Amino acid sequence: MSMQLSREGIIAGPSSGEALHGLLNYLRKLKDAGRLQELADPLTGEISCVFICCDLPYQYMDGYFQKLGEKEFPPIQNQRWELSPEKAIRKFSGRLQPECLYPLYDSLTFRSNLACGNSQSSKNVILDLRRAEDFEAEHIHGARSTPLKNLSSKTGDIFDDPQALHMYWMNLRLKFSDEAEILRSIASPLLVVCYDGEVSRLATSLLRTQGHEAYSVLGGFPALLGEIRGRK
Incomplete structure (x- = not known):
């Protein structure tokens, strides 16, 4: 029951779920005995109930998967x-497109900056969250380098680590708050890339709550790079 509460927006652990379960059992017994109306407000007829949410679910995540x-x-x-x-x-x-890769490879010919949306009058629509040195080594022409604090190629699955998930969420909130004016000037839609697609998925979710039409790429920059190279 605590998982259902959390999915409805009330973040609660097993003991909280048991508290709600006990409350519902009590109400059910009163109803079966024909006494439920004893709890109703005499003016409105409504029945107000309270249960205690006394714990959080994070430390019990493995248990949910094991028991359900x-x-x-x-x-x-x-x-x-x-x-x-x-x-x-x-x-x-x-x-x-292959012409939009940086650095350019021997088998690729760069047609023009305009072909890759890299003219001065165009808007950046690609946000690259990778480290600055990785961006310099390889990126899409016209992409905006916006390195995220603590993010690296060694970052694991953040959705399997509540503390890491919270850290990156807070880092993204701070970054997008600091860059709010820049983001407003960028033409939608936005494409967000990272190392494996996990952090960019989180970033995209946050950007969408702020009104941006944002997208992430499954597999991150390496997968996107491989697909572009395959089209050369």
Whole structure:
């Protein structure tokens, strides 16, 4: 029951779920005995109930997976804004072509800055969260380097680590707050890339709550780079 509470926005642990379960059992017994109306407000007829949320779910995450069946954990598919590399290239076709890679490879010919949306009059629509040195080594022409604190190629699955998830969420909130004016000047839609697509997925979620049309790429920059190279 605590998992259902959390999914409805009341972040609560097992003891909190048991408290609600006990309250519902008590109300059910009164109803079966025909006494439920004894709790009703004489003026409104409403019954007000309170239960205590005394714990959080984070330290019990493994227990949920161990004790509950697979049907309680349907797969999550962010189909609208989490793009495969192929779909990202189709949606951002003007910027994600072999000619738009930096540095340019021997077999590639750079047509023009304009072909990659890199003219001075164009707006940046690609946000690259990777470290500055990795961006310098390889990136998409016209992308905006916006390194995220503590992010590196060694960052693991943040969605399997509540503390890491919270840290990156706070870092992203601070970054997007500091860069709010810049973000408002960037033409939508935005494409966000990182090392593996996990942190960019979190960033995209936050950007969308702020009103931006943002997308992330499954597999991150390496997957996108591989798809672009395959089209040369």
